[in-house]
Amino acid sequence: MDRTDYVHGYSEREAERLNDQARTLTSLLHNDTRYPAGSRVLEAGCGTGAQTVILAKNSPGAEITSIDISPESLRRAEERVRSEGIENVTFRAGDLFSLPFGPQSFDHVFVCFVLEHLPNPRRALASLRPLIRPGGTITVIEGDHGSAYFHPDSAGAQKAIRCLVDLQREAGGNALIGRELYPLLVSAGYTDVQVSPRMVYVDASRPALVDGFTRQTFTAMVDGVKKTAIGRGMMTKDAWEQAIADLERTCEPGGVFCYTFFKGTGTAAGWDPGT
Numbered sequence: 001m002d003r004t005d006y007v008h009g010y011s012e013r014e015a016e017r018l019n020d021q022a023r024t025l026t027s028l029l030h031n032d033t034r035y036p037a038g039s040r041v042l043e044a045g046c047g048t049g050a051q052t053v054i055l056a057k058n059s060p061g062a063e064i065t066s067i068d069i070s071p072e073s074l075r076r077a078e079e080r081v082r083s084e085g086i087e088n089v090t091f092r093a094g095d096l097f098s099l100p101f102g103p104q105s106f107d108h109v110f111v112c113f114v115l116e117h118l119p120n121p122r123r124a125l126a127s128l129r130p131l132i133r134p135g136g137t138i139t140v141i142e143g144d145h146g147s148a149y150f151h152p153d154s155a156g157a158q159k160a161i162r163c164l165v166d167l168q169r170e171a172g173g174n175a176l177i178g179r180e181l182y183p184l185l186v187s188a189g190y191t192d193v194q195v196s197p198r199m200v201y202v203d204a205s206r207p208a209l210v211d212g213f214t215r216q217t218f219t220a221m222v223d224g225v226k227k228t229a230i231g232r233g234m235m236t237k238d239a240w241e242q243a244i245a246d247l248e249r250t251c252e253p254g255g256v257f258c259y260t261f262f263k264g265t266g267t268a269a270g271w272d273p274g275t
Contacts, residue, residue: 025213028198029141029261030054035108037061042106044096044128045069045114049077055110056086065106067094096124104133112141115184119172125188132268138190140264144178147260148218154246156239163229164222178262190266202250202257214257219247 033055035041039062046052046066056064066089068074078091094100096114109128115121125138132138145165150157168175177184185193202209223244230237250257 025200025217025261026054028200029112029263030058033058033110033139035059035062039063039107040105041065042101042109042128042131043067044099044109044111044124046073046077046091047113048073049080051110051112052077052081052089053084053086056081056089057084060088062088064089065092066090067092067096067099069093069095097127099127099131101131103130104136105131107133107136109136109138111138113143115140116142116168116175116177117171117173121174121177121180122184122188125184125190129189129268134269136268138185138266138268140181140185140266141261142178142181143175143259143261145175147178147258149258150247150250151254151256152246152249154243154249156243157246159235160222160229160240160243160247163234164225166234167225167228167232178260181262181264185264185266189269191269193264193266195262195264198261198263200257200259200261203255204253210251213259214251215248218257218259219244219251222247 030051036059039059041055041059041062041064043052043055043064043066046068047070049066052064052066056062066077068077068091071093074091074093081089081091092100096118109132111125111128115124118124125140128138145161148161165175174180182193182195185195200209200213202214204210226240226244229235230240235243249255
């Protein structure tokens with residue numbers, strides 16, 4: 001299986017974090033992704049369904065097929081989607097590199113927070129292209145941990161973030177992949193590629209983002225690798241706890257936190273089955 005380990009793990013807390021992230025960033029990341037009624041849409045790598053719910057609600061008339069390689073994630077995703085009364089999503093198990101669909105099976109493909117965990121994201125994008133009808137589109141959303149900056153600044157907090165980046169790289173992923181979306185999509189054979197930065201800016205005037213993004217999404221994600229980072233000797237326990245406290249301090253009055261996601265789109269032209 002050509003796929004890296006999921007560095008954040010599969011705990012209940014991680015599922016909650018993903019849900020917080022999706023809910024908090026709905027408008028920023030998804031407001032311009034809506035598919036016409038009757039469209040065949042593949043969500044490649046649905047995880048626990050945090051993005052699936054938003055995708056399906058934005059395009060209630062589309063026929064969405066959501067796949068993931070993890071049976072447990074698929075179970076959670078289906079439970080979440082059905083609990084929302086959503087009926088336009090079908091779930092299937094599948095490896096992104098060898099999906100059980102014929103050429104031109106879909107009008108559109110949606111990939112969100114998946115490429116960062118793959119050792120060969122360009123090949124993943126290339127493997128999806130034949131599944132899209134000519135003229136159909138792909139939409140890809142990824143973060144970039146190198147884009148995080150905040151006030152008050154903290155060398156310790158920056159080091160903790162770097163621990164997460166390094167651990168993900170060692171596992172075969174890339175936590176800085178957002179900045180690479182344009183060349184990845186172009187090299188995978190898509191045309192009309194466009195990438196737009198989506199910055200999350202958080203201060204005390206935006207309390208929902210303070211809690212939903214800075215605290216429950218980003219800081220929780222960094223702190224999720226605490227045990228591994230300390231166990232590997234990347235930071236001491238005291239230094240780690242101070243780093244997380246410094247990130248929490250950006251949630252207080254006078255604190256500021258910024259992070260940039262990248263959203264890329266491209267068109268699938270005709271393809272050569274020999275490539």
